[in-house]
Structures are given as C-alpha cells and as structure tokens.
Amino acid sequence: MIRTFTNSEHRFVLSGETLEHLDTAVWVDILRPSKDEETAIERALGIDVPTIEEMSEIEVSSRLYTEEGATFMTTMMLSHTDGDNVLLSPITFILKGEQLITVRYAEPRSIDAFIARCQKGATYTADGVVAGLLDGLIERIGDVLERTGHELDALSDNIFAIKAPLVDGAVAEKVSKRNKARPRNYQSVLEQIGRKGDLLSKVRESLISFQRLLAFGTEIAVSRKPGKEYEGRLRTLTRDVQSLSDHTSFLTQKINFLLDATLGMINIEQTGIIKIFSVAAVVFLPPTLIASIYGMNFEVMPELSWPVGYPLALCLMVLSAVVPYQFFKWRGWL
Structure with a gap:
C-alpha cells in the first residue's frame, strides 16, 4: 500500500493512495509493497527501494548510507506492544531532497497516531516528519518499559509474598495465613520472567538501532541544514534513547535478580x-x-x-x- 501526504491550505493532508501526487508529496508512506509497487516507486523516484531482507541486515553499512543523492536510514521498531509478544520489524527512512519515503512491513499504532495528529493542523517538512515519527516510536518504547517495570514489581511481590499493609490486624493475619497456605506456581513465574527477558532483549535491540540512526541523522543534518529546531529535536531524542537504554539495563538486572531469587525459592x-x-x-x-x-x-x-x-x-x-x-x-x- 502506498500513501502520499502533502501540505495543502496550511494543513498536512493525505493526498492519495497512488503515485499520482508524487511531485507535491512531502511524505510517501510505503506499507508492505508488492513487486509492482516497488518497481513503480523506483522508476518514479529514481532510487532503489530496499527489501525486507536488506532492511533486516545487522551491518551498520546496510542500514545507514547515502546512495544516488538519497539518505537511507533503517531502524528496528516495535509493534503489537500491548502484550509480551512484541514484534520487532524494520522501517527505512529515505530522505531525497524535500521528500521523505518510508518503507515498512508493520503497522505500529504510534505511526497511525502521528498521522492523525499531523492532519489536525500545521504543515510539515520531510525532516519534521522524520522527527515526529521517531518521537512517536521512541515514546512507545518508553510506554513498554514503564508497563514492564510495573509488571516486574507485581512479579517481585508474588515471588517474595509481599502484600500491601492492611489497617485491620485480624484481617491482615487472616490474609497472611491464606497466602502462606496457597502454593506459589514457580513454573508460571519462570515463564513470565522468560517472556519479560525476551521483551527487553527486543527493546534493547530497537534502542541500539535508534541510537545509531540518530547519530547518523545528526551528521547528515550538517549537510541538509534542516534548521536548528530539527537539530534540537534530534539531540532531545538522543538523550531520551540514552535514558531508556539505562532503564532497560536496570530492568534487565532486575529480571536476573528475580530469576536467581525464583531458583533459590525452588531450591x-x-x-x-x-x-x-x-x-x-x-x-x-x-x-x-x-x-x-x-x-x-x-x-x-x-x-x-x-x-x-x-x-x-x-x-x-x-x-x-x-x-x-x-x-x-x-x-x-x-
């Protein structure tokens, strides 16, 4: 699917789902392109659209490069983030002149939310769309980490049988006896710890790819000269990613502690x-x-x-x- 967005009457609007308005388009969003769509886009824009296999390569040179007057920047984004079964998929930002082309194979809600927010008013440049998309994707990672932290706290309370204090002492004693009599399912606890560990490994991989993209984007901004506002947003996003990486490390250490504690309880x-x-x-x-x-x-x-x-x-x-x-x-x- 292909969607083009342009500035019209001081608003950022969807101009169509074909390449008909390509000349005036600020953003061309390509979702799961077919072979025919890839061929049409490459012919119209004069660029080589990367396939999902090429986007998934781990070498930095395969993800961040300049070719034929266009800048290619690929990062790993998270989708289906409501549960632990998070999907990690690539998205490529292609900056060519005053146009942005994105190639993706997943539909995270953060991108749809950004599109809805853009169409409420104001105009956008290609660089502004890049910053907005990155902001939404990184913010979603923060939400995932926040939810994971709360769930790990609840898991820790379950492992160590920590209960909230009750005002009535008799009721508290009764609840304490009932909790002691209730056996804990350590197999379920280990499964939850494993799922959280897998989730955090995906988050860490995504954050590392964002760090590399932001560093590369900052270098490219020197030649593109998109303005101080855009450069300032990139610096802010870089600090956000660093803070999220630190928090991910903290949660990873907490998972290791809970894993050791659970195995100790089993012993x-x-x-x-x-x-x-x-x-x-x-x-x-x-x-x-x-x-x-x-x-x-x-x-x-x-x-x-x-x-x-x-x-x-x-x-x-x-x-x-x-x-x-x-x-x-x-x-x-x-």
Missing part, C-alpha cells in the same frame, strides 16, 4: 521436602529396628512369653519414634 522448597523425608526416615528407624528384633524366629526369646511383652514392644516403638522427633524439634530442625 528452598525442594530442600524442605527432602528434609521431611530425612526426618521421617530417622524417626521411623528405631521402631523398625525394634519390630525387626522381635520379628526374628528364634526359639529362646524370653519377652515372647511375657504377658506384657506385646504392649511393651509397642510402647518401645512409640517411645523410640517420639524421642528423635522431640529432639529435632528442640534443635529447631523442624
């Missing part, structure tokens, strides 16, 4: 289970020994002929089980 639970089996084995070992002794088939065993022999054996078995149990409890091992 503690496993140790507790093994301890129960060990104590049970020690407690039942003396009664088993006594029962084994009196279960031997020897002819001469005086206790077998005693009238109180059977009750005495039972009492010895119970006593031999109670004494180790009380000893373990006294030492605090239970």
Whole structure:
C-alpha cells in the first residue's frame, strides 16, 4: 500500500493512495509493497527501494548510507506492544531532497497516531516528519518499559509474598495465613520472567538501532541544514534513547535478580521436602529396628512369653519414634 501526504491550505493532508501526487508529496508512506509497487516507486523516484531482507541486515553499512543523492536510514521498531509478544520489524527512512519515503512491513499504532495528529493542523517538512515519527516510536518504547517495570514489581511481590499493609490486624493475619497456605506456581513465574527477558532483549535491540540512526541523522543534518529546531529535536531524542537504554539495563538486572531469587525459592522448597523425608526416615528407624528384633524366629526369646511383652514392644516403638522427633524439634530442625 502506498500513501502520499502533502501540505495543502496550511494543513498536512493525505493526498492519495497512488503515485499520482508524487511531485507535491512531502511524505510517501510505503506499507508492505508488492513487486509492482516497488518497481513503480523506483522508476518514479529514481532510487532503489530496499527489501525486507536488506532492511533486516545487522551491518551498520546496510542500514545507514547515502546512495544516488538519497539518505537511507533503517531502524528496528516495535509493534503489537500491548502484550509480551512484541514484534520487532524494520522501517527505512529515505530522505531525497524535500521528500521523505518510508518503507515498512508493520503497522505500529504510534505511526497511525502521528498521522492523525499531523492532519489536525500545521504543515510539515520531510525532516519534521522524520522527527515526529521517531518521537512517536521512541515514546512507545518508553510506554513498554514503564508497563514492564510495573509488571516486574507485581512479579517481585508474588515471588517474595509481599502484600500491601492492611489497617485491620485480624484481617491482615487472616490474609497472611491464606497466602502462606496457597502454593506459589514457580513454573508460571519462570515463564513470565522468560517472556519479560525476551521483551527487553527486543527493546534493547530497537534502542541500539535508534541510537545509531540518530547519530547518523545528526551528521547528515550538517549537510541538509534542516534548521536548528530539527537539530534540537534530534539531540532531545538522543538523550531520551540514552535514558531508556539505562532503564532497560536496570530492568534487565532486575529480571536476573528475580530469576536467581525464583531458583533459590525452588531450591528452598525442594530442600524442605527432602528434609521431611530425612526426618521421617530417622524417626521411623528405631521402631523398625525394634519390630525387626522381635520379628526374628528364634526359639529362646524370653519377652515372647511375657504377658506384657506385646504392649511393651509397642510402647518401645512409640517411645523410640517420639524421642528423635522431640529432639529435632528442640534443635529447631523442624
């Protein structure tokens, strides 16, 4: 799909979904172009439109370069950001003269929001559209990080069973007992930590690509001379990306901490289970020994002929089980 935008009557408007108004277009937005559309655009603009394979290459020279009088800048943007299954896809900004051409294969809401905001009033230049699009995409990354931070806080509360303080002490005690009785699903916790880690790795990759694009765009601005306002916005976006990168590092460290804490909790639970089996084995070992002794088939065993022999054996078995149990409890091992 091809959409062209132009300035008309002091407004930035959609001029059409064909190349008919290409001469007056300020922004040509190309979404999932077909082969025929690519050919038509290349013929009309005299540029080589990169394919999605070329846009996805990780070499800087394949993403940021100048060719045939046009500047190509590719970055990785986030879409489907409402959940953890975020899609990372490339978008290429092509600046040629006073025109901007964008090539993309995803539809993030931040771009649609920018288009709706542009059409409410004012006019835009190609460089202004670039700055606006970058601002919207980076702001969306910030929203994703903010949501992820809140979800990690909730996950931390779940792992460490941290509850909000209650005014009523009796109610608080009742809730505390109920929470202790409720087993925690550590498998679900590990799955959530894994999803958050994968999300942050995509965010980090996107931020790195934005950092490189902004550095390259700042260098290109020297020759294009778009104005101090545009250069100032690029510097502001660079600072925003740096702050988001720092916050991403913090959240990554928090994920590693929560992962280590979860594995530690699992080890503690496993140790507790093994301890129960060990104590049970020690407690039942003396009664088993006594029962084994009196279960031997020897002819001469005086206790077998005693009238109180059977009750005495039972009492010895119970006593031999109670004494180790009380000893373990006294030492605090239970």
